[in-house]
Amino acid sequence: MSGFHRLVPVFAVVAGLLLLGAAACGDDEPRSLAVLTHDSFDMEEELLARFEEEHDVTVTLIEGGDANEIVARAILNAGNPEADLLFGVDNFSYHRALEAGVFEPYEARRRGELPAEFLEAVGGTLELTPIDYGFVDINVDLEAGLAELPSRLEDLADPRWRGALVVQDPATSSPGLQFLALTVALLGEGGWQEFWAALRANGVRVTDGWTAAYYTEFTRNGGESPLVVSYTSSPAAEVFFGELDEPPTRTLAAWPLLRQVEAAGVLAGAAEPELAGAFIDFMLSDAFQAQIPGTMFVYPAIPGTSTPDWWRWAEVGAESAALDASAEEIDRWVREWTEIMRR
Amino acid sequence: MKPGLRAGDGVWRVGLPAALALAVLIAWPLAAVLWRGVAPDGAPSWEAVLAVAGDRFYWERLGFTTAQALVSTVLALAVGLPGAALFALVRFPGRGLALALVTVPFVLPTLVVAVAFLQLAGPQGWLSDGLALVGLPRLDPRGTLWAILAAHVFFNVAIVVRLVSGVWANLDPRPEEAARLLGAGSLAVVRHVTLPALGPAVAAAAALVFLFTFTSFGVVLVLGGPGLDTLEVTIFRLAVRLVELPEAAILSLLQIGATLGALGAYAWLQRRIAAHRTQRPDRALPLAALSWRARSLAAGGGLLLALYLGAPLAALAWGSLSVGVDGPSLVHFERLFAETGRVSFIAPGDAVRWSLSFAAAATALAVVLGVTAAAAVARTPGRRGVLLDALLMLPLAVPAVVLGFGYLTTFDRGWYDLRGSAWLVLFAHTLVAYPFVLRATLAVRRSLDPRLREAARLLGAGPARAWRYVELPLMARGVLAGSVFAFAISLGEFGATSVLRRREFATLPIAVFDALGRPGGLGRALALSTILMLVTAASALLISRLRYREIGEF
């Protein structure tokens, strides 16, 4: 349409440049490895460069949302994956992925060093290799001046803590789902539903994700709620980013916690399955494991990995709760939770 | 319709690029993912359909979605129309800059706006502090309909102001003068003379605001609460938990159907109210030429708009500059640019560059698509034209997450395996951007005197050249108004981009989102948002400059 020439030239030039750029971004390299991972994935650049050099490969990271979303994407493209490797599937999202058969078995070299309970948490199958783990618990703002702290989960429904807690929607948030699962594990069928109904009556705040909860609702960041569902590593992160000597928050750790294990797997139909396996081994290497706390703020899966000094604020003394649930069951929790909280 | 000039001067030839683009970029991926959802085993699952149809919850969501969109639209018009009058009728110092700034809220990531809103009107916000000073209770709009409505107006008022003031500024003022001589008071003049003439522009703006608030996602997700989910959010919740893709697909169809219905009604309405009014050069008067009363009215309206739009932006900018109690500092910006040595590092410069590149390319494509689509719609008579018009707005009706998933499952093999390609992002941006060009162009085109085209034809111009030398220059204002929005939409696009993103071509909103998702990232997110704000304002300003140079004679 020649008539556009008066309006378009400025745009057209830039468009051309962009398209050239996009073409240049195409796969000219002989080999490339794509990793589908969650949004919180991070690592040291230098370390990645070393892997790329060693294997003569370019690594592309595809950040596809939270654990649920990346599993959804993997299933959507099952058999014809957009990546070679998926990292970030956890002990709640793995069922569906396994059912859909999106992974290929791979036995990592250091698999034997991983604690059995980590392996069990993601099905105990060769298709998944645990890389790190974390806990979700109530974080409390120590500067908010709370007179007393809840000692049992049920206390949160007590008027003393009316409107004090902010949680995440388990349908859209991974820590939200972890916390819901924790209530299921600790309170049992029937009990957890009552608990949440009471929480709602007690003015609990619900956000769609961790970010909104922690950064807009938590009193530490100018919000209204002194209690927030967050990671047990959050106090350590406060120390790290605030360059503080001591954390201004702490986790309650007043009850057993549910371990969230994050795992990696080679995607079935991957273009570079060997390289994908090599990357899993790389993720279990000492170098990678040691930088996990500082980059992703979770705990390295290989026992005895050396961690930075500030990471001691992330150590939790609480015992572990156990819970394994099928995809259908998790769906049912979320549905029922949605019934209770959103209708 | 008899054969002749008005019906079908090669509708299909004109509309072909748009039709093709839409078929490949929307219809195919959408059909693929919806079919997969509705018919997971190859045949449609009526069970799921019945389950959705029988669930009162979903009907309530549809009702709520519609109601809040209607109220948001009315409110946005109420706030935006006086603003549009101000920009159209008063030539005040800094008008261009102010108009560019009005566009800014439109593109800001919702989460950032939510933070800004809370900083302003939250329980610990400035407003609450003020109320507390005089002994009134603090505000807590969180999780209320009010928060959603206020944010919707904040986001969308730019649509009303820009689209309407663009047309208003060029209305022939004589009918108003005549009405005044006939004894009509100021309000009566506005009601009986000005508003009818502005009809197409107001309707276009209202339709877009309705559409945007009907499919509202971020605002509702962040500021909403129990019972306040829109359909789009409900679909998102269902879709990301894959097992409920059938429900998500059915609800998507429901949303698309409802939106198309609304669009059809609007398209039909717009054909009815298309008002021809002579176009005149900019009628705005300098401030000094206004009466004292008009001057104070304009000042009052301007101040209100400036406060409503400016205060959250100011709160945001202030937030990016403040660290603790030590007063303003640039520490967030320094952190933003400081190499972290992590793979998560997104160089702000790169994000700006990618944002601008996508926006420029998407705008160019959107202009081509939008203008040809407008020509096709204008040349298709009767009910078919209405239908075409509604169909062409489809991209705004499709839930972003569904479109993103559609892309991932459609462009997935062989030479068209575009997963991970910047092309998909560009396509997605173009799709959400071009309806603005279409609407703005149609609004101007419908107010064009058809005789101008006929005059061109009689002077020897074929349909194409009549369009190029007469219609297009006369529509330039509309095309450019649409382009500003297309550019801004692309700059702020997040929904589809988030599914298609790659770190290698992360845009500013993606960078903001990324920063927010990481521990310690709020300050960086605010700093990035401030940069996004500045980039948007600068682009809007630049495009409006372009507009005056291009059609300076007008």
Next chain:
Amino acid sequence: MTSLAVRALERSYETGAAGSGGAFALGSLDFEVGDGRVAALLGPSGCGKTTLLRLIAGLDAPDRGDIRLGGESVLALPPHRRGVGLVFQELALFPHLDAATNVDFGLRMARWPEGRRRERVGELLGLFELDGLGRRRIDELSGGERQRVALARAVAPEPSVLLLDEPLGSLDEGLKEQLRPKLREMLGRLGTTSLLVSHDLRDAVEVADDLLVMGAGKLLQAGPLPSVLAGPATLRVAEMLGYATLVAGPPRAAADGALVIVEDGVGAVDVPGNLRGEAAAAGSREGRVTLRLLAPPASLIGVPVGSGLGCGVVGEVRRVLPEGPLFRVELALGDRSAPARSVRVRWEGGGRPPPPGESLGIAVRPEALRLVGPAGAVAAAAAAGDAG
């Protein structure tokens, strides 16, 4: 140069193109405008004139019939290939272009070489007395200037036929007076076959060579301007041409074989000699019939009652309208309380005409009278020198 012929043209309509609503039909139209002639199409508003122009220009398509330029049918040609120029009633000047660029538009479309274009635009701006206004924006021009820009733009690419839709319609009376002779002169100089459409007789009289009279989608009469003006074929055409009814009533035989037409309260007028046979025949054929005597607009002269100069019709002065040094007087005919109609007459006597309320007689040269029979056809024109 080319002739324009319209053959058996028909067009039914839902709404007028210019926005006047309602169902409408253009009857079977036949006429021709000779090479280089200027024809005026006269008709009341909404009679289908604009529609006809749109059909000729190709902006609308007819249901039936043919349109020929220079003998060739142009029906199959789109508007931009017909070589027809149109000056829109609303002018439709391009608001985004200045005056010169408006004029240049058709030349640009016809891909004239740059130099010739500049030359032609300059020449036209000169011809239409727009020198120095070329760079003006359209809204900076006066009504008359815009009118001329529109005309210059339409003729610039040398159309074989020029159509003008109410070319003076939007101008004020004084400007029209000035522009009519200019328009005539310009069209004459161009020598382009032209069809001008107007509802105002004066436009036609002062500008055209030929006159076409149209009413309700039908062509009522066509011919060279003087012959149509002097010989309207029907009462309707006569009225459109401004003819006034002097008396309307039954014929009565008078002494010495004369025939008078009598209208109660208005008067009685002698039927001129050469129309007597016709009138008597109508009277005897139809029994009691109504006949009318009409006179063209400028032929009625006011004379004092009882001066012996009157034709037998007396009216009451209603208004006296100064017209330069002379006067025109509006007379009410018929019963004082319920006048049948009014006519305007010239006052040629010295001094002022009688004031309103007084009676005044009407004088008319017998050869100016036209007789209209019961069927509405105008019987005959009195040949000059035949009257007694």
